Amino acid sequence: MSMNYVFGFFLFLLLLIALNIYFFYTLMPISKKPINFNVPSIKLDLSPSVFKDIYDYLNYLPSQYKSRNQKFQAVQKTLISSFSPAIVQLPDVWPDQSLVASGSSLYPHKNEVAGQILHAMKTSPIALVDNAAKGTQLKLLLLLEGKQKLYFKPKRYELDHVIRGSIVAGFDRHNAEVFAYYLAMTMNLTWIPPSVIRKVNVDKEIVPVATLGLKKTMIRNANAKHCIYGKCFYCKINETVCPDHKGEIEGAAILYLDKPFQFNVYKSPWQRNYHSTKLMEWQKNSDFCKLKLSTWRHLELLSGGSLTETIKLLSAFQGVKLATEEHFRAVERRLLKLYATVQYCIGKHGSAKVFKTQW
Ligand SMILES: *[C@@H]1O[C@H](CO)[C@@H](O)[C@H](O)[C@H]1NC(C)=O
Numbered sequence: 001m002s003m004n005y006v007f008g009f010f011l012f013l014l015l016l017i018a019l020n021i022y023f024f025y026t027l028m029p030i031s032k033k034p035i036n037f038n039v040p041s042i043k044l045d046l047s048p049s050v051f052k053d054i055y056d057y058l059n060y061l062p063s064q065y066k067s068r069n070q071k072f073q074a075v076q077k078t079l080i081s082s083f084s085p086a087i088v089q090l091p092d093v094w095p096d097q098s099l100v101a102s103g104s105s106l107y108p109h110k111n112e113v114a115g116q117i118l119h120a121m122k123t124s125p126i127a128l129v130d131n132a133a134k135g136t137q138l139k140l141l142l143l144l145e146g147k148q149k150l151y152f153k154p155k156r157y158e159l160d161h162v163i164r165g166s167i168v169a170g171f172d173r174h175n176a177e178v179f180a181y182y183l184a185m186t187m188n189l190t191w192i193p194p195s196v197i198r199k200v201n202v203d204k205e206i207v208p209v210a211t212l213g214l215k216k217t218m219i220r221n222a223n224a225k226h227c228i229y230g231k232c233f234y235c236k237i238n239e240t241v242c243p244d245h246k247g248e249i250e251g252a253a254i255l256y257l258d259k260p261f262q263f264n265v266y267k268s269p270w271q272r273n274y275h276s277t278k279l280m281e282w283q284k285n286s287d288f289c290k291l292k293l294s295t296w297r298h299l300e301l302l303s304g305g306s307l308t309e310t311i312k313l314l315s316a317f318q319g320v321k322l323a324t325e326e327h328f329r330a331v332e333r334r335l336l337k338l339y340a341t342v343q344y345c346i347g348k349h350g351s352a353k354v355f356k357t358q359w
């Protein structure tokens, strides 16, 4: 399931690319306050001609997309109240099946509930640890006292490590899971499973409660420390995760919901395909201009640095830095490209053909 979240993150970024051309028709009110947002400079590979057209739109991007949208203030206030640190009342914080069944959201999005869930995921004692063998990447399954399960995707790289090579090169980055969660919450996508950075002491919190299966996929390294190579499609005995000098492994703890939680699956047309022989429609057709009005409306709220600011604010409640400044600047550049792309699409097809008002 965790791969699905990673997939979901990609999908989500791609979804962002899809959705945007409304501004010809609706101009949002623009903040009059001077803001501290330096519009990132963007260089594009202009080889497919559609990129050149989009670049033209980028050059003439209306100023509303380079400054803060005042309507976002109220949204940000609600988010902050949902994430601010709070007294945790275990075990009542975990998602409630009746709420999920009613189709409203994964958990109530108000009054510090998100902050409480993250705190509980980060600190609850671990009763059992096993390999989570599904998927391509090394993950553990943590059973917390109180019976909630979490996936744990260990850290493989420092935040500033650059992976070279193809799009699938290297391991998954654990912080991307958590970043995706905050991004989704900022976009009001209320079905994304909560995810938080957690540190686990291998000798104290894993070894004593590890299943036999997990113990079989652990070896001692040259410093006699317990390292894990796990069980998964790409797991190899020479590619272990080892504790740091404090004996801890850092990772993304991701809420895991199994039966009886039932979810409908909606496939995004912006999902990517890694098989070059089976490309998705958007990968083959440079004129693909669809996807969802409410998503676009939300993207419009995030202009002028609000997206970066919000993710930093929310993750600061957990005392975590989730990405480098370069990453945040890259996210802001991508947002500007999305604005330009949707405008290009509206300019070409008209908003009625571009936006879908219902899922
Ligand atoms: C978030 O989505 C819910 C429906 O899922 C909606 O009721 C609510 O108004 C939305 N909030 C914002 C700020 O758009």
Ligand SMILES: *[C@@H]1O[C@H](CO)[C@@H](O)[C@H](O)[C@H]1NC(C)=O
Binding pocket: 236, 238, 239
């Ligand atoms: C681990 O071994 C495999 C061959 O089994 C090799 O392809 C891979 O590069 C090795 N990984 C490292 C980190 O050395």
